[in-house]
Amino acid sequence: MWKYTSCSSSSVHLVSICRYSHSARHDSCLCVPASDMVLRFYAKGVRRSILPQESASASRNRFLKRLRGGEAMRLWIALCVLAVALPAASAPNMLLNGGFERGTTGWSLPGEAQVVSEGAREGRNCLRISTNSPGWTVAGQDCLLPRGAKRVRLSGWTRTQNVRMGANPWEKARLQITFYNANGELVGGYPPGFDIDGTTEWTLYTRDYEVPADAVRVSLIAGLHNATGTAWFDDLRLEAFDMQNNPLQPITESQTDTRDWYPLDSSPDDYTKPAVVDLSRYLHRPAGKHGFVTVKGGKFVFQDGTPVRFWGVNIVAGNVFMDKTTAERTAARLAKFGCNMVRLHHMDASWAQPNIFGNHPTSTLNLSPEMLDRLDYFIYQCKRHGIYIYMDLLVHRKFQRDDGVRDWETLENGAKIAAHYNRRLIELQKKYAHDLLTHYNPYTKTRYVDEPTIAMMEIINESTLFWLGGYGALPPSYIQEINDLFTEWCSKKGVSRPQGSVPDLLRQKNSTVGRFLYEVQTATYKEIHNYLRSIGVKVPIAGSNHWENWIGDVLSNAQLDYIDRHAYWDHPQGGYSPTNRFNNSPMVKQPAGSTITWMGRQQMEGMPFIVTEWNNCWMNEWISEAPLLMASYGSMQDWDGLLQFDYSGGDWAPRMEGSFNVGNKPHVMAARVPAALVFLRNDVPPTGKSYIYSFKDADDWLLRPMGDTVPGGLMLMQRVACQKDAPQTPVPDVPTDNFTSQHGLLRWSREGVFLINAPRTQGAVGFIGGKALDCQNARIEAQTPFCQVVLSSLDDQPIAHSKRLLLTAVARAENSGQMYNPSRTSLLDEGKPPILLEPVRATVTLKGIRATKVHILDHHGRRTGKTLPVTGGKITIGNEKTFWYEVEVAPATAK
Missing domain, CATH: 2.60.120.260 (Galactose-binding domain-like)
Known part of the structure; x- marks a missing residue:
């Protein structure tokens, strides 16, 4: 049997001709260009290079000797036809540095x-x-x-x-x-x-x-x-x-025209001075004044019955261990921006500088007194400012030589998967939790277990026995251990053990191994949960928060106190350098495929639901879209917490850096202000009717994706939750392009326009330039193609009756000199200070209310002493070099 395949090189077009022998089970292949130059010869399954000195005719003759009868003639007729049909053009290389002569330039590379x-x-x-x-x-x-x-x-x-x-x-x-x-x-x-x-x-x-x-x-x-x-x-x-096979010239770079953008004033804030933009009034001072966080009626509430939602950030690795001045300024800044929770993450990571073990070279058995002191002081500052603590336990700990851990050299950071069943690792998790949580904080004068500022905690970060991809990183001894545990489990259950290793059976979605993994993981969670209670932990405890959504994993986590999940939009690919790849696609143009719809499928009915890691990651240029979208739909879904990953710093930064750190992204921080108001005040209440997705804990369900039959757009229309063995709610008709919430307060279209029309928050996000968008009390007409224009009540009254409004207007931001690759999916140059902000040019026409004065605010949220004119109810913005305005209003004059 002959196979003819068109192929080509950088300079010539080739034809690959292969004869497959069923008896010998091998290909004889010749790759021939129109110029008759032979590149490769394959025979009897062994590739032999044509020697440079061998002529094309000699190669051809050697190949033809292998052919039988008329096959040679038929082959050469086919070659002639194909050689005439194929174009011989070549074009410049669109790839930058395709031969790697310039090192890694232009490429997104994994660590390997x-x-x-x-x-x-x-x-x-x-x-x-x-x-x-x-x-x-x-x-x-x-x-x-x-x-x-x-x-x-x-x-x-x-x-x-x-x-x-x-x-x-x-x-x-x-x-x-x-x-x-x-x-x-x-x-x-x-x-x-x-x-x-x-x-x-x-x-x-x-x-x-x-x-x-x-x-x-x-x-x-x-x-x-x-x-x-x-x-x-x-x-x-x-x-x-092109269509005529003409070569096209590649595009070599892309740089935004920022000539009319303005530099960020990154001068330090004076947190002792009052500001218009100061959301600390929504925080409890001190944190813990209402008692410990508990779970009641499927929601987080304090001991005195006060309900609570958590809007916050993660502080990561060495950034947790701040000096006292930085701790004070960080807590003050977070409070000002309305953050009422900080998750302390990656404190145990070996790459953290410093880490909680003091970066000891051979042991992670003891906590560093110096690092504990720094941690104590930051927790104390958070308590003073009304910020609660979410405490992680096992995250990215690299077990060391003296820890008594088998194969510690090759065991992955965080002991993913193995930490769910290996006895030594389970005991070390308990020891770490004991040493940390029974530690006495001299600043708060309490042990951590007795401190209500510490609101909740998780056992292990992003790990599950249902994660097939994680087994490949396990040392062989740990694979053998879980195989032996499975054999023992089958014997005790009286069931026949399926042939194969646990990872292989998981890959095959074997229902018996699914039940085994569920029971082992759940038993470990309950064991550690009970141990934490025995040492005095009073607050809610979660198991883990893996990004995969298998029913078995979510159901296992549901045996504890609340559900925690993670999701990212445009997570960097191949690493965390600015030169690594990102998609640079705006989430606002993909509503049904957004992280909101992904997470919404994993909310369990009757349990608190918190997202402790989410982000739309830099260098995506549209990331200012995220906070209001997340807050609005998180509020509508009645989620209990949203913690953006991650944050550092007590002031504006001179330059943006880090894929995740929102603390140095001024357009994101500015957008978090109206978003915080939406989420903390519940400006978008849950829809009256919920869609309940039903599932079972039967063995054949455990390895199915959670909510795989729920249309993504449904999460944008009404509250969605999952419940085991509940009556299945009929799936309503769900559009594909435009989504309006059941109560009409939210609208989101695939053309990239999101509209919020709630009593206390009204505005638009996305590609709104050139459109006239109507809310109840305002018409928004932006000229800037992509931006956010939002009105928020500052006195908690509906906008129609409010006396003070905050107008937030943000678009994009870049470092000076920042340069993208041609497709704008990697940075060739991440730029230098200062940060440049795109001005938002727009007109806001108030309806039913009258602006008496519009104050231009600075980047610290204080009045500059400058105002804008208001003509015919219209506020026109764009030249003020700010993203905030305070609008004093009065009821419109009756006609």
Whole structure:
């Protein structure tokens, strides 16, 4: 059987001709260009390179001798036809640094990737990716398609060593492209790529692809896809052609025109001075004045019956251990912005500088007195300012030589998966919790277990026995341990043990192993939960918060006190450097696929639900959209807490940095003010009717995704929750493009426009430029294409009766000199100080109320002494170099 495949190199078009022998079970292949130059010859399953001195005719004759009878003539007729049909054009490389001669420039690389000189195919360098743990270990680069592109050619050289296939046939060394539209959505599916396993020499892979109609961007990945081994890549190319096969010139960079943007005034705030923007009045001073947090009626309430919602941030790793001045300023700033909870995260990480163990080189058995003192003082400052503490226990602890942990060198940070069943790891978790939580804080004069400022805690961060991807990182002894536990469990249950390892059975979604994992994980959670109660912990306790949503995992966590989940929009890919890849797609244009709809499927009826990690990550340029969207729908869904990941600092920063740190993103911090008001005041109440998704804890349900039958858009229309064995609510008709909440207070469309029309908060977020958007008390007409314009009552009265309003107007922000790659999916230069803010040019026309004065506020939320004129009820903004205005209002004069 002959197979003919069109392929191409960087300079010539090739035809691959293969004859497959069913009896010998091998291919004989020839790759022939129009120029008749032979590149490779395959026979009897062994690849043999054509020697440079061997002529094309000699190669051809050697190949033809292998053919039988008339096959040679038929082959050459086919070659002639294909050689005439194929174009021979080539185009400039759209990839930046496709040969890795400039090191890592232009590429998003995983930690397992290195640019090396040893073994390069040609030139000085090539890319090597090597891993012993299956995972998504790929390099990537995105390219903006030139105007008129109809065809893209992928080519590149690859060699492999001991690449072992993962669970699926495509999980090998991989070279592949995908296409995306202007909203960052995948278009054209997943075109065929090149998948290679085993050990191979340098081989050229090339293929042409039709460009989908809506595509504006092409993304290349090269690496190991859930496989182990080593792969090398060199001379990677992406070329674009128009309808007539003419080569197109690539776009080399992209820089925003910021000539009319203004610099942020990053001078320190004086927190002793009153400010218009100061939400600390919504916080309890001191925290804990209403007693410990408890759970009643499926909600968080204090001991005295006071209900509470938590709006806050995470403080991470070494940032937790501040000096006293920074602790004071950080707590003051968070309180001013309305944060009433801080989650203390990654305190145990080995990479944290410092960490809670004082970065001891051989042991994590003892807590550092110096770090505890710093932690004590920050908790004390939080208590003073009305900020509650969410305490993490096991997060990213790297067990050390003296800890008595088996295979500690190769055990993953945080002991993911193993910490759920290994007895030594469970006992060490208890010891850490005991030492931390029974510690006496000399500043608050209480032990942590007796301090109501510490509001809740979790046992282990982002870990679950249901996470198939985590088993690949386990040392073999821990795989053997859980296999033995499964064998013992089956024997005790009197059930036949299925053949295979626990990870293999989990991959097969075996119902018996699903029940086993559920029972083991739940038993460990309950054991540690009971231990925490025995040492005096009084507050709610959660199990974990993995981003996957298997029913078995969520149900296991539901056996404790509340549900906690995590979700990110545009999480950086391949690492956390600004040069790593991001999609740069606005969430506001993908309502049904947003993180809101993802998290909403995991709320359990009758239990508090908190999201302790969420973010729309920088360098995505649309991230100011996130706070109001999250607060509005979180409030409508009646969630109990939203903690953005992460935060540091007591002042405005001179420069933006870090994919997650919102503390140095001024446009995000400004947008958090109206969002905090929405969430803390419950400005968007839950819808009157809830959709209840029913599921069972039967074995065949445990390995199903939570809420897999719930349309994403439903979470934008009414409250959604899950309940075991409840009557199934009929699924209502759900639109695909425009979503209006059941009570009419929220509207969100796929064109990228979100409107909130609540009594105390009214405004719009997204691509609202050039539109006239009506709320009950205001019409918003923005000229800035993407922005947020929001009116908030400052005296808690409905806007129609309020005397003071806050007008928030934010758009984008960049560092000075910040430069993107052509597709704006990576930074070539992350820029320098100062931060530049895009001005929002808009007109707000008040309805039913009359503005008597509009004060321009500075970046600390205080009056500057300057005002804006109000003509005919219209407030026109855009030249004031601020994102906040105070509007004094009175009822409109009756006609």
